[in-house]
Amino acid sequence: MNIIQVNQSPIDVNSLITWLYESPTDGAVVTFMGKVRSFENQVISLTLEHYPEMTEKVLGNIINQARGRWAINRVAIVHRVGKIYANESIVFVGVSAAHRSDAFATTEFIMDILKNEAPFWKKEQTVSGQNWVKAKESDLNALKKWY
Amino acid sequence: MNKIIFFAQTRELVGVDKLELAVDQMAISQLLEQLSLRGNKWSLALKEKTVLCAVNQTLVNYDYIIQEDDEIAFFPPVTGG
Structure with a gap:
C-alpha cells in the first residue's frame, strides 16, 4: 500500500505514523523528514514549485523500483x-x-532518487533577496550507490 | 499540435509558461535550437546540458523525436526534498 501526497498543508506526521504502524506482520517502521534549514538565520522561507502531472508519476515509479529491490x-x-x-x-x-x-x-533510496528525479524546484527567500536553489553535486553522487 | 511548458527558472527566463506549436517529427535538440532563436534569454534558459526535458511527464534525452500531441516540458535540474 502506498500514500503519495503533494500539497500545501503542513504534514500530519501522527496520522502517517499511525498508518505505517498498523500491520502486525511488520517489525520495522522507518521515517525521514526533511525540513527548511536556516543557515545562519539567512533563510526566511522557501517557495516550492512542481510539475503536478509528472510529480505523482515519478514518485509512484520510485516506490515501484523500491518494491522490486526490498521486501x-x-x-x-x-x-x-x-x-x-x-x-x-x-x-x-x-x-x-x-x-x-x-x-x-x-x-534512503527514495530520498536519493526523489532528490534527482522528482520535478520540484525551490526558490529561497533570504534576508538579502530571492534566488533559485541550485542542484547539488552531492545529490547526484548519492545515486551511485544504487546503480 | 504540441504543448510546450516551462517550469521554475526556465519559465522565469523565457517569460512564458506555455506555448502551443506543431513541432512533431523534430528532435528535442532541434526544438531547443529553434526556440533559442527567440532571443538571448531563451538561448540562456534552453542551453543544452543545463536544461532538462520531459515528454508526457517522463524524462527524455535530446535525441527524442517528438510525436503528435506530445506534451514537452523544459526545466532546470530539480531541487526538491
Missing part, C-alpha cells in the same frame, strides 16, 4: 509545495517492513 509493505511519500517557512518540514518518507534493513534502505 517492504507500506510506503508513504508526502511532499509540500508552496511557501514553507524556516524549520518547517518539506518532505516525509515512511516505510514499514518485516525487517529494519529493508525499511532503512528503502527510505
Whole structure:
C-alpha cells in the first residue's frame, strides 16, 4: 500500500505514523523528514514549485523500483509545495517492513532518487533577496550507490 | 499540435509558461535550437546540458523525436526534498 501526497498543508506526521504502524506482520517502521534549514538565520522561507502531472508519476515509479529491490509493505511519500517557512518540514518518507534493513534502505533510496528525479524546484527567500536553489553535486553522487 | 511548458527558472527566463506549436517529427535538440532563436534569454534558459526535458511527464534525452500531441516540458535540474 502506498500514500503519495503533494500539497500545501503542513504534514500530519501522527496520522502517517499511525498508518505505517498498523500491520502486525511488520517489525520495522522507518521515517525521514526533511525540513527548511536556516543557515545562519539567512533563510526566511522557501517557495516550492512542481510539475503536478509528472510529480505523482515519478514518485509512484520510485516506490515501484523500491518494491522490486526490498521486501517492504507500506510506503508513504508526502511532499509540500508552496511557501514553507524556516524549520518547517518539506518532505516525509515512511516505510514499514518485516525487517529494519529493508525499511532503512528503502527510505534512503527514495530520498536519493526523489532528490534527482522528482520535478520540484525551490526558490529561497533570504534576508538579502530571492534566488533559485541550485542542484547539488552531492545529490547526484548519492545515486551511485544504487546503480 | 504540441504543448510546450516551462517550469521554475526556465519559465522565469523565457517569460512564458506555455506555448502551443506543431513541432512533431523534430528532435528535442532541434526544438531547443529553434526556440533559442527567440532571443538571448531563451538561448540562456534552453542551453543544452543545463536544461532538462520531459515528454508526457517522463524524462527524455535530446535525441527524442517528438510525436503528435506530445506534451514537452523544459526545466532546470530539480531541487526538491
